[in-house]
Amino acid sequence: MIDYDFNKLIALGAQVVERARAAGADLAEAAVSEGAHLSVKVRMGEPELVEEAGSKSLGLRVMRGQQVAVTYTSDLSEQGLARFIEDAIELAKLAQPDPFAGPPDPTLLSRAGDHSDLQLFDAAVDEIDAARAIDMAKRAESAALGSDKRLTNSEGANVSRQAGASALVTSGGFQGGFRGTYASISVHPVADDGDGKKRSGYYWSARRFANELEAAEQVGLEAARRTLDKLGSRKLDTQEVAVVFDPDAGRSILGLLASCINGGAVWRKSSYLAEREGQTIASPLVHVVDDPLIVRGPGSRPFDGEGLLSRRNVLVESGILKSFVLDTYSAKKLGKQSTANASRGSGASVGPSTTNLLLKPGELTQQALLESTERALYVTDMMGFGFNAVTGDFSRGASGFWIERGKRIFPVSEVTISLNLDDMLKRIDCIANDLDLRTSICAPTFRVSSMTVAGK
Amino acid sequence: MSNTSRYHAPFGPAGATPIDAEIARKLLTTALSRGGDYADLFFEYNVSGSYSLEEGILKAAGRSVSMGLGVRAMKGDATGYAYVQELTPEAMQRAAKTAAQIAAGGGAPIPQSFQVPGVAERYTASNLSLDLGGESKRELLLRADRAARAADKRVMRVEASLHEELREILLATSTGKLVHDRQPMVRFSVRVIVESDGKRQGGTSGGGGRRSFEYFDERSPEWHAQEAVRHAIAMLDARESPAGELEVVLAPGDSGVLLHEAVGHGLEADFNRKGTSNYTGRVGQRVASDLCTVVDDATQYGSRGSICVDDEGNTPERAVLIESGMLAGYMHDQHSAQHFKTQPTGNGRRESFQSHPMPRMTNTWLLAGPHDPGEIIRSVKRGIYARKFGGGQVDISNGDFVFSLTESYLIEDGKLTAPLKGVNLIGNGPDVMCKVSMLGNDFETSDGVWTCGKDGQSVPVGVGCPTIKIASMTVGGTQMGGGA
Numbered sequence: 001m002i003d004y005d006f007n008k009l010i011a012l013g014a015q016v017v018e019r020a021r022a023a024g025a026d027l028a029e030a031a032v033s034e035g036a037h038l039s040v041k042v043r044m045g046e047p048e049l050v051e052e053a054g055s056k057s058l059g060l061r062v063m064r065g066q067q068v069a070v071t072y073t074s075d076l077s078e079q080g081l082a083r084f085i086e087d088a089i090e091l092a093k094l095a096q097p098d099p100f101a102g103p104p105d106p107t108l109l110s111r112a113g114d115h116s117d118l119q120l121f122d123a124a125v126d127e128i129d130a131a132r133a134i135d136m137a138k139r140a141e142s143a144a145l146g147s148d149k150r151l152t153n154s155e156g157a158n159v160s161r162q163a164g165a166s167a168l169v170t171s172g173g174f175q176g177g178f179r180g181t182y183a184s185i186s187v188h189p190v191a192d193d194g195d196g197k198k199r200s201g202y203y204w205s206a207r208r209f210a211n212e213l214e215a216a217e218q219v220g221l222e223a224a225r226r227t228l229d230k231l232g233s234r235k236l237d238t239q240e241v242a243v244v245f246d247p248d249a250g251r252s253i254l255g256l257l258a259s260c261i262n263g264g265a266v267w268r269k270s271s272y273l274a275e276r277e278g279q280t281i282a283s284p285l286v287h288v289v290d291d292p293l294i295v296r297g298p299g300s301r302p303f304d305g306e307g308l309l310s311r312r313n314v315l316v317e318s319g320i321l322k323s324f325v326l327d328t329y330s331a332k333k334l335g336k337q338s339t340a341n342a343s344r345g346s347g348a349s350v351g352p353s354t355t356n357l358l359l360k361p362g363e364l365t366q367q368a369l370l371e372s373t374e375r376a377l378y379v380t381d382m383m384g385f386g387f388n389a390v391t392g393d394f395s396r397g398a399s400g401f402w403i404e405r406g407k408r409i410f411p412v413s414e415v416t417i418s419l420n421l422d423d424m425l426k427r428i429d430c431i432a433n434d435l436d437l438r439t440s441i442c443a444p445t446f447r448v449s450s451m452t453v454a455g456k
Numbered sequence: 457m458s459n460t461s462r463y464h465a466p467f468g469p470a471g472a473t474p475i476d477a478e479i480a481r482k483l484l485t486t487a488l489s490r491g492g493d494y495a496d497l498f499f500e501y502n503v504s505g506s507y508s509l510e511e512g513i514l515k516a517a518g519r520s521v522s523m524g525l526g527v528r529a530m531k532g533d534a535t536g537y538a539y540v541q542e543l544t545p546e547a548m549q550r551a552a553k554t555a556a557q558i559a560a561g562g563g564a565p566i567p568q569s570f571q572v573p574g575v576a577e578r579y580t581a582s583n584l585s586l587d588l589g590g591e592s593k594r595e596l597l598l599r600a601d602r603a604a605r606a607a608d609k610r611v612m613r614v615e616a617s618l619h620e621e622l623r624e625i626l627l628a629t630s631t632g633k634l635v636h637d638r639q640p641m642v643r644f645s646v647r648v649i650v651e652s653d654g655k656r657q658g659g660t661s662g663g664g665g666r667r668s669f670e671y672f673d674e675r676s677p678e679w680h681a682q683e684a685v686r687h688a689i690a691m692l693d694a695r696e697s698p699a700g701e702l703e704v705v706l707a708p709g710d711s712g713v714l715l716h717e718a719v720g721h722g723l724e725a726d727f728n729r730k731g732t733s734n735y736t737g738r739v740g741q742r743v744a745s746d747l748c749t750v751v752d753d754a755t756q757y758g759s760r761g762s763i764c765v766d767d768e769g770n771t772p773e774r775a776v777l778i779e780s781g782m783l784a785g786y787m788h789d790q791h792s793a794q795h796f797k798t799q800p801t802g803n804g805r806r807e808s809f810q811s812h813p814m815p816r817m818t819n820t821w822l823l824a825g826p827h828d829p830g831e832i833i834r835s836v837k838r839g840i841y842a843r844k845f846g847g848g849q850v851d852i853s854n855g856d857f858v859f860s861l862t863e864s865y866l867i868e869d870g871k872l873t874a875p876l877k878g879v880n881l882i883g884n885g886p887d888v889m890c891k892v893s894m895l896g897n898d899f900e901t902s903d904g905v906w907t908c909g910k911d912g913q914s915v916p917v918g919v920g921c922p923t924i925k926i927a928s929m930t931v932g933g934t935q936m937g938g939g940a
Contacts, residue, residue, distance in 0.1 A: 043533075043730065051537040052554050053810065057522075072520040074541045080521070091517035094590035098515050130557065153731050190732050190853055197734055200853035233854075238700040240936060268510070269613060270649055270658060349518065383849045384858035386880040386932070390649060390658040395697075395880040395932040397849070397858035414856050416880045416932025418699065452934040454699035454882075 002036050002054055004121070004165040006177025009034060012076075013169030016060060016085065021171055023089050025062035027103050028171045031305070031344045032058050035164025040130060042137035043156035044145075050130050059348025062088045066097040070348040103172045103306075104328040104338060110309035112176055115302035119295050124210040125181035126163040133159040136185060136216045143220030144189045148228055155188035155200060157220070161210075168344075174307030182298065183210055187223035193231050201227030206438045208296050226380070229401070233413035235455040236402065242376035243417055243451045244369070244403065247436060249379045250443035254359050256421055257288065258441060260389050261315060261323075263330025263341075263352040272392035272422060273321060281321045282425035285362065288316035290325065290341065292355035299356040299440030305342035306350065313339050315357075319426070327352040359443040362431035366445045369432040371406035377453050378403050379417065392421040398453075415455040424448050461587050465501030465523070465624040467543060468636060475499060477570050479545075480628035485566050486552035487529045488630060492536075492559030494790070496629040497552075498526040498767060499543075500809040504621040505586055509597035510614070517590065526809040527551045530791070531559035537812045567632035576764045576771055578757055579666035581638035585620040588669060593618050596677050600646050603681035610692075611685055612656075613649040616677070618642070619664075627769040635769040640666050641760070641916065643904060646680045650688040659688025660844075660862070663903030665760045665918075675903065687844060687863055690875050697864070697879040697933025703839030704881060704929045705832055705867065709900035710845050712919025715750055715822045716908065717848040717857040718885040719743070723777050723785075724803070724815040724910075725792035727852050734855040734885065735783065743783045744889035747825045750778040752787055754802065754818035760904030761819035761918030765802070768813050772802025777820075781890075789815045807913035817908060819918035825895020829923040832894045834870035840931055841865045841872050842881070855885035858932075880932040888926055896923030 013030035020028035034056040041049040057074045058081075069091035073084045141157035160183070167177035186204035193199045203223035205214035214222075245253055265271040273281060282288075292301050292310035303310055306328055314322050324334070327342035330352050343353035370378070383397035399413040419427075432445040464470045480497060487495035506518045525548055526539040536558025538551040585593075600616040621641040628634050645662030661683035663675050706714060719735075727733035735743065744750070754763050754772035765771050768790050776784045788796065789804030792815055804813040833841065841864060848859030860880045865872040901920035908917045 046532075047534050047558070049535045049537065049812065050558050051812065053539040053551075055541055055810075057541075068516045070516060070518040072518070072522075074522045074524065076542075084521070087519045091519060091590065094594060095515065095517050096513035096594075098513060155730070155732055193854070197855065198732065198853040200732065200851070235930075238936065268615075268649075269656065348520075349516065383851065383856070383882075384860050384880050385847045385849070386858075386860035386878060388658070388862070388878045390656050391877070393878045395860070395878060395934075397856070397880055397882045397932070399856070413854065414882055414884060414930065416699075416858070416882050416930060418697075418879070418932050418934045452699050452932075452936065454930055454932045456701060456930075 002034060004163060004179040006165040006167045006179055009165055009167035010169055010175050010177050013167050014175065016058065017169050017171050020060060020062050020085050020088060023085050025064060025089060027063040029061045030058060030169050031166065031348065033164060033166040035162060037160065037162040038128065038130060038133060039158065039160035040133040040137055041156045041158050042134060042141055043154055045138060045142065047134050048156060052130065059344055060084065060088050061348055061350060062092050063101055064092045066099060066101040067092045067095040068098060068101050069095055072348045100329060100332045103170065104308060106172050109172060109174045109307045110303045114309050115176060116293065118293065118300045118302060120178060120180040120208055120300055122181045122209040125161050125183045128161045128183065128210065140185055140187045140216035140220040143217040144187050144224040147221055147224045150191045150228060150231065151189045151224055152192050153190040155190060157187045159185045168307060170307055176303050176307060178302055181208055183207060183213055185213060185216060185219050187220045189223055189227045191227050191231055199227060199230040199233065201230055208298065230411045233399065233411040235414050236377065236412055236453055237456050238454045240450050240452055242373060242447055242449055244373060244376050244378040244445065244447045246378065246380045246445055247434060247443055249382050250446055251439060251441050252382060254357060254443045255441050256387055257425065258354050258357050261325055263324045263326040263334065265389060266324050267330050267333035271389050276321050277324065279321055280319050282316055282319040283428040284319045285431055286316055286319050286425060286428055287360040289314050289360065290354045290357050294356050297356045297437060301355060304340040305344040308338055308340040308342065311340050325352045325354055355440065357441045358435065361433040361435040361444040364430065364432050366432045366434045369430050369445055369447060370403060372430065373403050373406055373447065376403040376447065377412060394419060394421050394424065415453050417451050417453055419451040424451065461584055463503050463584060463586055463622050467499045467626055468624055475626060480570065480634065481566060483527065483548055483552045484628065484630050486549055487527050487556050488564055488566065490556045490559045491563045492529045492531045493564050494530045494630050496528050496627060496768065498809055499626040500524060501624045502621065502808065503586065504619065506617065506619050507593050507597060508617040509601055512601055514594045514597060524809040525551060527555040528812060529555040529559055534558050535812055539810050564630050567630060570628060570632050570634035572634050575635065575637055578755060578762045578764045579640060581622060581640045583668045584622055584640055585642050585668045586622055596672060600677035600681040603678035604646065604648050604685050607682050607685040608650065608689060610650040610652045610689065611648050612651045615647045618644050625767065629769055633769045635765050637765050639763065640668060642667055642671055644677065644680060646684040648684045648688050650692060652692050655692055657688045657691040659684040659691065661687065662905040665758045665904035666762055667758045690863060694875045694877045696935040697876040698931055698935045699933040700931060701928045702931050703836045704926045705836060705839060705841045706924040707843045708896060708898050708922045709920065710902045711842060711924060712820060712822060712902060712921040713845050713848050713859050715921060716817060716820050716919050717850040717859055718888055719750060719778065720817050720820045721850050721852055722855060722885055723787055725786035725788045725796065726815050728786055729792045729795045733852050738783050739785065741783055742781050743886045744778050744781045745892045746781040747895040748778055748781050748889060748892055749823045751776050751821050751823065752803065752817055752819065753821055756819055756901065759819050759901065759918045760906065760916045763818060766804045767806045768800065768804035770800045770802040770804065772818055775801045787815045787817065789813050805915050807915060811913050814910060816910065816915050817917050819920065822921040824897050824899035824922045827894045827896050829896040829898050832896055832923050832925050833867060833872065835894065836867045836870060839867045841867050856882065857885055858882045882930045882932060888929060891927040892924055893927045894925035898922045
């Protein structure tokens with residue numbers, strides 16, 4: 001029923017842009033998206049949930065002079081559309097003129113011929129049906145639970161797939177679209193620990209192409225291993241010690257950096273990095289790039305949310321902050337050019353965001369990094385929201401392992417790790433080579449020479 | 457009356473194409489066509505407005521409309537779920553057919569007629585904020601901006617926003633219930649950045665509820681602006697927080713986040729049905745100190761977490777979860793209630809028609825205790841006083857939870873002294889609740905700002921508590937040797 005033909009979405013977008021212009025908008029940009037998803041959950045061998053749906057929605061940004069409004073609707077009936085356009089114009093009249101509001105420079109807009117084929121769509125993902133997804137989830141969960149008697153329970157195994165197409169049409173002359181798929185499998189076993197507690201762990205694999213997903217059984221076995229590893233977790237004494245971040249934990253540290261070099265936070269001065277361009281903000285080992293052009297990458301896209309051609313941006317090079325992440329508005333605010341990082345968020349608002357944000361891998365394997373570590377807390381999971389972007393202060397709950405002379409000694413839980421992000425990035429003294437492109441923000445294992453670990 | 461509103465769901469009683477008993481019966485018949493114990497239809501219309509001010513001007517205004525139908529068919533522990541945005545007879549039938557796939561065998565009867573149960577009155581949608589003129593909203597934001605700038609010369613940036621919403625739902629179940637509700641919401645927030653001697657700090661304040669503009673008669677934009685400035689200025693001088701186990705005193709109101717994380721989630725019955733919560737099988741046992749009585753109370757008029765009816769058509773009341781420290785019961789949706797052979801508590805909630813219901817909290821309160829709040833602070837030799845919070849998270853399986861403080865102070869010899877940098881507290885649910893050693897007589901509820909996430913679904917909630925003293929908890933600061 002959904003053919004993922006973005007040309008049809010472009011046609012709808014063009015119609016909406018024309019109607020908004022006729023209704024009084026000087027500038028109109030329509031983003032149309034359409035998608036389908038399937039999600040199944042199997043728990044203790046039985047299917048617990050099968051969810052299937054399709055969706056289609058329309059976001060619109062209009063400007064009257066420099067008055068801006070954004071509207072969003074999933075009601076695409078004729079009556080719904082008429083109301084949607086009328087609302088946008090009425091709201092723009094209410095907004096006050098913003099001297100920085102405006103479209104991107106028309107000479108920067110990309111054309112369809114410029115857009116490279118990034119291989120973002122795999123028809124095989126869209127063909128995964130409920131029966132096959134249930135079978136994958138069953139095999140993954142059963143591999144986990146069958147591998148060890150101590151795994152007595154499960155939060156289940158999930159398999160999901162989504163496919164969609166999106167298009168952007170602007171009154172400035174841009175028309176473009178692309179389609180994409182994404183599939184994932186995760187397993188979440190539960191083990192009984194001493195002291196009446198339970199320990200849950202998980203593992204997951206996600207890719208744009210179905211045949212690149214890790215095998216169901218392998219995902220299950222890895223989830224089992226990670227869950228059993230947590231048995232007997234205990235607190236540490238409060239101390240200052242090295243901290244190793246595994247890729248899942250490290251990814252969220254990289255996400256904090258992303259929020260602080262985001263042009264929106266920078267011009268608002270709500271980032272501790274607001275005035276630090278060209279300065280050392282991290283250890284010389286640290287190189288961070290944002291690359292929307294990675295073939296089959298989870299965050300890849302041929303053009304940005306304003307129609308600019310996607311390009312690779314070096315953000316941090318040898319610890320020096322080279323560039324912020326900018327859309328047209330934040331670039332104007334900072335007296336710079338857009339880095340083609342505009343993104344359309346929920347409710348159709350436009351702002352800068354990263355695409356595939358990567359911390360560049362180093363030379364050592366994860367194993368070799370651990371072996372070179374004298375004493376450290378190895379963090380696999382973090383909890384909570386303790387981060388202040390204005391000051392860089394960071395404090396979060398953590399669990400993982402205690403490492404001594406390169407070996408895992410015992411699992412750790414119920415501790416916090418704290419240090420200002422500025423110091424944390426400067427204290428990175430080793431980066432491993434285990435980068436796995438499962439998500440659009442992605443880091444290999446890395447080590448921070450010293451942080452405060454609070455426990456007993 | 458509500459009929460004067462511009463905003464009505466097309467499928468609702470005042471809409472252009474109301475869903476009647478005959479359409480509902482047909483769709484339920486399809487949803488149960490392959491068998492199944494139960495099916496329901498959840499129609500939802502959500503319209504929201506947002507207004508954001510920065511740099512002294514209303515910079516952008518927005519409106520969103522989302523509408524659709526979710527069809528659920530259940531057989532034993534299995535759920536089939538499908539949703540559509542297009543409410544044509546063909547599209548709705550297709551969704552019902554997709555949801556039906558899960559079932560094979562069994563077969564609940566199709567209702568011959570529907571009963572429309574009375575719905576409690578815990579808010580009114582008769583004077584929606586959405587229906588008021590845009591200029592009045594712009595003025596609220598400009599008032600906050602002026603007040604924040606007037607409050608202190610060190611204020612360098614002010615952001616204020618207003619979010620308003622109407623969620624209209626219509627539910628038809630195979631047990632013959634037809635339930636309709638219109639749920640309003642407003643949320644106002646102010647964020648400022650102050651600068652002094654090259655140092656910057658942020659401060660925030662926000663509130664709202666299932667209310668309209670009368671909210672601002674009680675809490676004005678000026679009040680929120682001044683509170684955000686007070687917060688930011690107080691934090692300018694913040695010093696490194698201690699690291700280690702300390703006595704902790706929590707201010708009344710928003711500290712209820714602690715309850716929400718430490719006990720609330722663990723008492724949602726889906727985890728206990730599956731045996732994956734550390735509270736599984738512990739009804740009747742001690743899980744908190746005898747000072748603690750915890751309730752989930754959906755009835756408070758106009759509160760952000762209150763609902764007249766849940767998203768399965770059941771009416772939540774006031775459920776006692778912990779009574780004098782003993783575990784009294786769980787929060788149920790229909791599925792878990794059936795498993796535990798009890799009545800649903802009306803806690804079956806979902807983010808939208810795009811998601812299936814789960815047991816969720818509404819307003820979670822820790823009730824007042826016997827102590828004077830001043831006496832509680834005076835009793836602490838060295839500890840932390842927590843005043844504002846950024847949110848929390850819990851690991852259901854072992855009960856470990858964190859919550860982050862965005863305004864806290866050192867307590868030395870019974871007095872509040874230095875302000876402390878943002879810090880996380882970490883503890884284990886039952887362990888921390890058993891260490892509640894004093895409880896104030898100053899119960900307060902949060903102003904309407906909290907949103908709870910679970911399995912990717914967000915729902916609005918309320919929290920509330922009096923001043924709480926915890927005998928010992930791990931404070932995640934950076935200052936070594938900070939422990940008592």
